[in-house]
Amino acid sequence: MGVNFKVFSVLMEELIKWTNVEAEQSTIREVNERHAKLAAAFEQIDVDKSGMIDGDELKQLCEILGMPANQAKIVMKHLDGDGDGKVSFNEFANAVDPGGLKMAQETRHVFAIPSKQDMKAAFKLADGMERLYYLHVCCCCKI
Numbered sequence: 001m002g003v004n005f006k007v008f009s010v011l012m013e014e015l016i017k018w019t020n021v022e023a024e025q026s027t028i029r030e031v032n033e034r035h036a037k038l039a040a041a042f043e044q045i046d047v048d049k050s051g052m053i054d055g056d057e058l059k060q061l062c063e064i065l066g067m068p069a070n071q072a073k074i075v076m077k078h079l080d081g082d083g084d085g086k087v088s089f090n091e092f093a094n095a096v097d098p099g100g101l102k103m104a105q106e107t108r109h110v111f112a113i114p115s116k117q118d119m120k121a122a123f124k125l126a127d128g129m130e131r132l133y134y135l136h137v138c139c140c141c142k143i
Helices: 005-045 055-064 071-079 089-096 098-105 116-141
Strands: none
Touching: 005 055, 005 089, 055 071, 071 089, 089 098
């Protein structure tokens, strides 16, 4: 009855790997959703569909938002990372959602495979819990 340490170790490593894959896929989904929302906003502002937002498009945006047209210059300075007078999608995304692009590039595993010592401690705990459960079942169910 029970599971030996070697089987326990293999099962725990597989569980952690599976958990990491699930966490990574969740992060990738979140990044993709954020990217899609940013792309949709960028496309709405890029009226001439040039792939860049220029000063006139920012003026139009400011007017739509009820901001004074002269605010477009301030917005342009904030968004235009390379100072060329136009805003690319990457500049827009970095300014509007600075963590989003970094998150996409820095997706990492969430859980590390534990050391053998930590695995032994977890096994000991699990084994003790199994014994407690067995005692509980025997006492309560009068086996």
